[in-house]
Amino acid sequence: MNFISTRGSAPAVSLSQAIAAGLAPDGGLYVPQQMPAPRALRAGRSLAATADALLQPFFADDRLEAELPGICSEAFDFPVPLQALATPNDHVLELFHGPTAAFKDFGARFLAASLSRLRAGQARPLTIVVATSGDTGAAVAAAFHNQPNLKVVVLYPDGRVSPRQAHQLGCLGDNIHALRVAGSFDDCQAMAKQALGDVELQAQVPLSSANSISLGRLLPQMSYYAHAALTHQAIHGTALNFVIPTGNLGNAMAAVMARALGVPLGRIVLATNANRVLPDYFAGGQYMPQASVATLANAMDVGAPSNFERLHWLYRGDDVALRAAFVSRPVDDATIRDTIAARFSRFGEVFCPHTATAVQLLEQLRASGEAATGEHWAVVATAHPAKFESVVEPLIGREIPVPPALAALLERPAHADPIEPDYAALRAVLLG
Ligand SMILES: *Cc1c(COP(=O)(O)O)cnc(C)c1O
Numbered sequence: 001m002n003f004i005s006t007r008g009s010a011p012a013v014s015l016s017q018a019i020a021a022g023l024a025p026d027g028g029l030y031v032p033q034q035m036p037a038p039r040a041l042r043a044g045r046s047l048a049a050t051a052d053a054l055l056q057p058f059f060a061d062d063r064l065e066a067e068l069p070g071i072c073s074e075a076f077d078f079p080v081p082l083q084a085l086a087t088p089n090d091h092v093l094e095l096f097h098g099p100t101a102a103f104k105d106f107g108a109r110f111l112a113a114s115l116s117r118l119r120a121g122q123a124r125p126l127t128i129v130v131a132t133s134g135d136t137g138a139a140v141a142a143a144f145h146n147q148p149n150l151k152v153v154v155l156y157p158d159g160r161v162s163p164r165q166a167h168q169l170g171c172l173g174d175n176i177h178a179l180r181v182a183g184s185f186d187d188c189q190a191m192a193k194q195a196l197g198d199v200e201l202q203a204q205v206p207l208s209s210a211n212s213i214s215l216g217r218l219l220p221q222m223s224y225y226a227h228a229a230l231t232h233q234a235i236h237g238t239a240l241n242f243v244i245p246t247g248n249l250g251n252a253m254a255a256v257m258a259r260a261l262g263v264p265l266g267r268i269v270l271a272t273n274a275n276r277v278l279p280d281y282f283a284g285g286q287y288m289p290q291a292s293v294a295t296l297a298n299a300m301d302v303g304a305p306s307n308f309e310r311l312h313w314l315y316r317g318d319d320v321a322l323r324a325a326f327v328s329r330p331v332d333d334a335t336i337r338d339t340i341a342a343r344f345s346r347f348g349e350v351f352c353p354h355t356a357t358a359v360q361l362l363e364q365l366r367a368s369g370e371a372a373t374g375e376h377w378a379v380v381a382t383a384h385p386a387k388f389e390s391v392v393e394p395l396i397g398r399e400i401p402v403p404p405a406l407a408a409l410l411e412r413p414a415h416a417d418p419i420e421p422d423y424a425a426l427r428a429v430l431l432g
Helices: 015-021 047-059 065-075 104-118 134-142 163-170 185-196 199-203 215-236 252-259 275-280 308-314 321-324 333-347 353-366 385-394 402-412 421-432
Strands: 002-005 029-031 082-084 090-094 128-130 151-158 176-181 240-245 263-271 329-331 378-382 417-419
Touching: 002 015, 015 104, 015 215, 015 329, 029 047, 029 104, 029 128, 029 308, 047 215, 047 263, 065 104, 065 151, 090 215, 090 308, 104 134, 104 215, 128 185, 134 163, 134 176, 151 163, 151 185, 151 421, 163 176, 163 385, 163 402, 176 185, 176 308, 176 421, 185 421, 215 252, 215 378, 240 353, 252 308, 263 275, 263 353, 275 329, 308 321, 308 353, 321 329, 333 353, 333 385, 353 378, 385 402, 417 421
Parallel strands: 090 378, 128 151, 151 176, 176 417, 240 263, 240 378, 263 329
Antiparallel strands: 002 029, 082 090
8 A cells, every 4th residue: 555645745655665754755644545445353352463454454565564463463562451430331441551651652662663674684773863742752762672773862851841751761771862951842843853854964874753643653553442442342232432632633543544444433532631723623613723731631732733634634625524523622721630539539530631631521421411321432541640640649649559661660770961952962962
């Protein structure tokens, strides 16, 4: 299968080329030339086997085609439980059992497994440059750690990520180089962008990115929706509906694509924090990117959701059809806090601030009857609450045990080199 740009003025490329490139040369996002026909999928298989079956048409005729089963079993070696919540017919899909306790582990691990195979036998390593405000960099660093022929340089704003996040970035070492930038996240992103556009530098040091528009992160995220929905249907005989905490729309876009491939997924509802570009659009307004505002669900602090362009493409630019297909509502910080506190005191359930936006929306849909009593719904838990202990612990009045994989990372000593917010400094590091 070939992949084209959402903007339509870049040549069609193979899957491997699209994965290696990240962004298309015309500034668009890579999408399949045509969506594959719905797949006959069956329940009862592992996550890795489900991923393999679902992703085969995208890998057809690519140089990675024969590698797909190996990539899936290497990337997806941790559980994705679908658990019942205390409220009837409500469930939670836990995506936080990977090495850094957030759903970004799925995409980052699949991308690392793919790129390491594409780079095999090359004389020089490929360096992934990532600017991060926390979660993405941690998932990418953990996924690429000790992968042969790959290096990671991760830039984060010094003092502006949580101590636990900074620790996760600096504790790996080996082929992972953490740089703490004396500046903002925007400075980090500008430095990374400049490096990725520096042709002269790349003649000596091959570079790539790993941001949320990468196909190598998007496609594998369909797998957990397929696994959960197929399992659920086999047990209950009904499609599962989802409420998804949404920032750049990468996670939700994967659900939409999985449904288009025949996965028995019902409705898809998008929960945002106070950044309400998507809710305003789905309520009938124009799509208008804005500066992001800081919230408790900080991994969703997005004012220009990058995958919107893909969603718009899938609906052939038909705003009316697109608006009719989704519900999206914002949840403010006070309501996030109330939801976390109330679910704990009523049911003993503990959620991270991102997941709490989805829990809140599901409560609203149940109360209004928009989600009928007999329907089965799942909220998507995008991170373990222990990653956001400074928000969650005061609300529930107790300590949250840290999951073992994350605890192992936190026990390692951490080191990050200081760097000025200046491209020349980064260039020197990359050449060094
Ligand atoms: C990245 C992230 C999100 C948002 O996901 P998108 O794919 O950007 O919509 C939500 N929750 C957590 C914990 C995240 O790390």
